[in-house]
Amino acid sequence: MSSAAFIEPLSVIEFVAQLIGKDVLTRPLSDADRVKTVHHNSYDQDEYAKEFGINISEKLACVDARILPAPWLKYHDNGKEKDCLPRQGNHTKLKHLWQLEGAKERLELVKAKLMEKGSFDDAVMGCDGVFYMATPVIGVVGLTSDPKIWYALSKLLAEKATWEFAKETGMDLITVLPAFVIGPSLPQDLSFTASDVLGLLRGETERFKGYGRMAYVHIDDIALCYIRVYEEPNAHGRYLCSSVVLDNNDLVNMLAKRYPSLPVPERFEQFVRPHYDLDTSKLHSLGFKFKGIEEMFDDCIASLREQGHLDSY
Incomplete structure (x- = not known):
């Protein structure tokens, strides 16, 4: 089961105006504009339409219609909201x-x-079990504006509070601490870290140079790790989920050799960073095996190209 918080989207009229780049408030859409909207929303590829044998035609037709109010939906019988009116969502x-x-x-x-x-x-x-992977980002004005610092701190404080709650309530808790996540991206809109990786592959260094020495893990391994510790009766406590730790220059050397068509920077300016490695023997003791750094970036780059983020490379 997954959950998602909905946010207010653009209105339909605003979305269409942005899509076709025209003022649709003062004049009606042309047939070509309507067809463009259909193509953009991939109605002809809709799996539900195909399942019922519905074909989408570019031939337009006029029909009489009326707008009905949104129907009420029935949720869990034992939930707080047994019935609700759907809200607009993105x-x-x-x-x-x-x-x-x-x-x-x-x-x-x-x-x-x-x-x-x-x-x-x-x-x-x-x-029977809950996988919690979101963390609120906190901030205090005047200390630092670096979002990476606040994100890391929020993770630390959230885990600390969770362990305190588990101790007080007797909740069976296991935490997984993943490294820098690399791999394919499901949504078209990239996350903060995925955007940093994309910048690196495009030859940009400003955002990535601050990472210095970094631990990396494939996104598939994180998912498999969650499942492993959930299903393993002897699993307990905290688990570091990391495949490899690399300095920035070691990383770009590997990337430049493996992907010569990409403008990966040759090296980074050296900063004083502590040398560290991560002990993942606790996870290995459960029989867990990680994917390597090459496979991480192979899958990541293939995904970025498929989504059009690396079209020109």
Whole structure:
């Protein structure tokens, strides 16, 4: 089960105006504009339409219609909101979830707000286990504006608070501490770290140079690690999830040799950084094996190219 918080999207009229680059408020759409909108939304590739044998034609037709109010939906009988009126949501942002294998049969999205107490009650109702992977980012004006610092601190404080809560309530808790995540990206809109990797592959160094020596892990390994420690009866405590630790210059040397068509920088300016490695023997003791750095970036670059982020390289 997964949950997602919905945000207010653009109105339909604003979306169409941005898509075709025209003022649609003062004059009607042309037939060509309507067809362009259909193509953009990939209606002809819709799996649900195909399942029912519905074909999308470019031939336009006029029909009489009326707008009906949104229907009420029935949620879990034992949830706080047994019935609710659907709110507007950013469905484009969730599209990649419904494209996952088995999503139509096994995926359920439940609206929730991360910082609202009790918001996830319906999402976890009846579950044997919960995988919690989101962390609120905090900040204090005047200390630092670096989002990486606040993100790391929020992770640390969230885990500390969770362990304290588990101790007080007797909750069975295991935490997985992943390294810098590399691999394919499901959504078209890249995450903060994925954008940094894309910049590196395009020859930009400004955002990535601050990482220095970094531990890396394939995104698939993180998912498999969560499953392994959940299913393993003897699993307990904290698990470091990392495949390899590399200095920036070692990383770009590997990337430049493996992907000569990409403008990867030759080297980074050297900063004084502590030399460290990570002990992942606890996870290895469960029989876990990691993918290597080459496979991480092979999958990452293939995904970026497929999504059009590296079209010119």
